Amino acid sequence: MSENMTRANSQPAAPTSGEVRVACEAFRKTFAELKAEIGKVIVGHSDVVEAVLVSLFAGGNVLLEGVPGLGKTLLIRTLAQTLSLPFSRIQFTPDLMPSDVIGTNIVMEDPATGRRFFEFQRGPIFAQIVLADEINRATPKTQSALLEAMQERSVTVAGTTHRLTPPFFVLATQNPIEQEGTYPLPEAQLDRFLFKITLGYSQLDELMTILDRTTATTNPEVRTLLDGRAILEAQQLVRGAVVAPHVQEYAARLVLATHPDGRFAAGGADGVTNKYVRCGASPRAAQALVLGAKVRAVADGRYNVGFKDIQEVALLCLRHRVLLNFEAEADRLTSDEVVRQVMAATPTEPVRV
Secondary structure: OHHHHHHHHHOOOOOOHHHHHHHHHHHHHHHHHHHHHHHOOOOOOHHHHHHHHHHHHHOOEEEEEOOOOOOHHHHHHHHHHHEEOOEEEEEOOOOOOHHHHHEEEEEEEOOOOOOEEEEEEEOHHHOOEEEEEOHHHOOHHHHHHHHHHHHHOEEEEOOEEEEOOOOOEEEEEEOOOOOOOOOOOOHHHHOOEEEEEEOOOOOHHHHHHHHHHHOOOOOOOOOOOEEHHHHHHHHHHHHOOEEOHHHHHHHHHHHHOOOOOOOOOOOHHHOHHHHHEEEOOOHHHHHHHHHHHHHHHHHOOOOEEOHHHHHHHHHHHHOOOOEEOHHHHHOOOOHHHHHHHHHHHOOOOOOOO
């Protein structure tokens, strides 16, 4: 009995409500500081910056899509400057090979004995923030080299598994698939991105500010605000946020509403899902909804998740996981429009069993 008591006493005590409030307030301030620091370089796109930060603290990978020249790469490089983490950039091209990403075994020779042996040379994937620039310009063979790293946070070469240092993020940019020289990302890889964020064109006032900043003699300096340990602590705090059963059920039903011929298909038998969706979202989408909603709630100063938090991240979580059929293409519908219709047709009230 005394041994059990000793073991219980050795366990860390659960944080009190006061400690949680203090931690949430500190996180809210840090989130705002990061957003403001990135805003020194990135003009406008406040919702895009916020979505990238939400994904960071949720521990997920991000895919940014937009036509060339909108600042996708600059946004990721600026984020990396605010974090004290090893950073690497991989420029994806059609001739890029998997070994260029994950590394390879090379033959080495001991100068003393002349004995030859294999030694693993790590590739750029072994950083903690990896910018996969124009990821859809590489062949599917090279794109698949990222799958294990993005999901299991490890790399396997010649039967040996190498663990990646946490926290680990893949922040990828891609041009729209209508652009020349692009390869569509496979669904298995798209599903490993927590969010897909789209960037649009800047407004007139934003473009004027961009010109002032980029054609003058001064360059804004970005401060480093967080290290790896602080990020991991923030992720742990966020995961402790409370999600009521009826809110979690709503997130689950929202995912199930994207499944054609399912019980919860949006709009029923003749609704939007059965009419336009070929394949619905996976369970990863439900995980992304809840984790993203938790970060938004804590960043807003709350330790409990509401329906609005789920709805605000739904488009980011579902737009790349809902595959449309030919009828949707014929009607010129995008995945964003279909997801919005699915959300409108899915009530927040819990299902009575």
